[in-house]
Amino acid sequence: MPLLVTGGRILRPDHTVERADVRIDTDGYIDAIGDLEQTERDQPLDAEGSLVTPGLVNGHGHAAMTLLRGYADDKPLDAWLQEDIWPTEAELGPEDIAAGARLAAVEMIRSGTTAFADMYFHVPELVDVIDETGLRARVGHGVVTVGKDEEAAAADVDEALDIAAEYDGAADGRVRTAVMPHAPHTVDTESLERLVAGADERDVPLHFHFNETESYLDPDGTGERPGAYADRLGLLDDSSWAAHGVHLTGDEIDRLADTGTAVVHCPASNMKLASGLAPVERLREAGVTVALGTDGAASNNDLDMFDEMRDAAMVGKLAADDASAVPASAVVEMATRAGADALGLPGGRIAEGEPADLAVVDLSGAHLTPEHDLVSHLAYAARGSDVRHTVCDGEVLLRDGELLTLDPAAVKREADERAREAVERAS
Numbered sequence: 001m002p003l004l005v006t007g008g009r010i011l012r013p014d015h016t017v018e019r020a021d022v023r024i025d026t027d028g029y030i031d032a033i034g035d036l037e038q039t040e041r042d043q044p045l046d047a048e049g050s051l052v053t054p055g056l057v058n059g060h061g062h063a064a065m066t067l068l069r070g071y072a073d074d075k076p077l078d079a080w081l082q083e084d085i086w087p088t089e090a091e092l093g094p095e096d097i098a099a100g101a102r103l104a105a106v107e108m109i110r111s112g113t114t115a116f117a118d119m120y121f122h123v124p125e126l127v128d129v130i131d132e133t134g135l136r137a138r139v140g141h142g143v144v145t146v147g148k149d150e151e152a153a154a155a156d157v158d159e160a161l162d163i164a165a166e167y168d169g170a171a172d173g174r175v176r177t178a179v180m181p182h183a184p185h186t187v188d189t190e191s192l193e194r195l196v197a198g199a200d201e202r203d204v205p206l207h208f209h210f211n212e213t214e215s216y217l218d219p220d221g222t223g224e225r226p227g228a229y230a231d232r233l234g235l236l237d238d239s240s241w242a243a244h245g246v247h248l249t250g251d252e253i254d255r256l257a258d259t260g261t262a263v264v265h266c267p268a269s270n271m272k273l274a275s276g277l278a279p280v281e282r283l284r285e286a287g288v289t290v291a292l293g294t295d296g297a298a299s300n301n302d303l304d305m306f307d308e309m310r311d312a313a314m315v316g317k318l319a320a321d322d323a324s325a326v327p328a329s330a331v332v333e334m335a336t337r338a339g340a341d342a343l344g345l346p347g348g349r350i351a352e353g354e355p356a357d358l359a360v361v362d363l364s365g366a367h368l369t370p371e372h373d374l375v376s377h378l379a380y381a382a383r384g385s386d387v388r389h390t391v392c393d394g395e396v397l398l399r400d401g402e403l404l405t406l407d408p409a410a411v412k413r414e415a416d417e418r419a420r421e422a423v424e425r426a427s
């Protein structure tokens, strides 16, 4: 049955707001926008008193890290990864990853996120969760070769390339893949070369952490900047997207712009790990596509993209020492259209012919009154809990706050149990 989103106001790609209904065809595409007559065939979705926005796009994260939320806080990146996170991740099996990803899906769907990027391991189990929950994603097996012998490093690279080939187009096309070296300095040069060549052969993009902290800045120990090194190896490309991009020289910003590499800004993670202030305004001025991501729940500590928009606007002004920097419309753009473009996924805009990936935000809260500017409200005042309905690929995943593809109580119970057991095994 066609779906008819009725009685709401919609956020257009140019950020104007208009009163309009949205009809979604049975293939999941938006086929009409306007004052539409409800027919007997239409399944209605009430948007009265609400703003219909594009589904939010979380451009960088590690979904199953929800299991490690609150487990190790208040530490800088290297110590946090090496002392706490990596030893515990070594204890996570495929069923743990599925449980953590389901918990992430509950949070994402409830807060209006319809698409996300994921770099982690046990990817087949993540793909099953995406299939059953109805979300859209670009996924990959994260490769780390530091501390591994040659054979183990080669096996990690092989796994990443096999997964990129096997799962592209899974879940009725909602799952796309990428080749994901963790970062230029945690993967050796030869493995990076194999990953770049393999991504090219398989026609899938590359995704990696980039210049997140000072320790990222001399990847191969020769003093060459990571921007020049990554460019020389072919990591920078108009299909690639890099996470963080905190410590960037002018030359590196130029290289990102010239190659068309997108950057996913992760403001909460950067603040929590004290990684630094990303030059978001300078990147945007240089013409780089800048998207927004939560990073894993252990460095955030939630997956609410409304928080991320607010954080990005706030810290962007601080970084630029300019209150007009990274305005509301910029962060809304980063969380929607720029996210879809960075990941090479459809969505991010409400327009005829686009897939119906939508979030319907209830505007009745005191914190959203009065309605001077709804784009401002999305960026500064709305919360994930204001989302009433979430639609992905034309399927309703959340209706009036109720999850239709997951049982949240069962998901929380299993995640809680598995997280506790993994931490016990690690200690």
Ligand SMILES: N[C@@H](CCSC[C@H]1O[C@@H](n2cnc3c(=O)[nH]cnc32)[C@H](O)[C@@H]1O)C(=O)O
Pocket (backbone or CB within 6 Å): 062, 077, 081, 085, 086, 089, 119, 120, 121, 141, 142, 143, 144, 156, 182, 209, 212, 269, 295, 296, 299
């Ligand atoms: N196969 C790899 C796992 C790589 S997945 C991606 C990794 O990124 C880690 N990670 C999460 N957040 C960040 C971040 O902000 N910077 C760098 N790494 C992160 C995460 O914990 C996970 O280990 C291995 O054998 O360890």
Ligand SMILES: [Zn+2]
Pocket (backbone or CB within 6 Å): 060, 061, 062, 209, 243, 295, 296
């Ligand atoms: Zn990350």
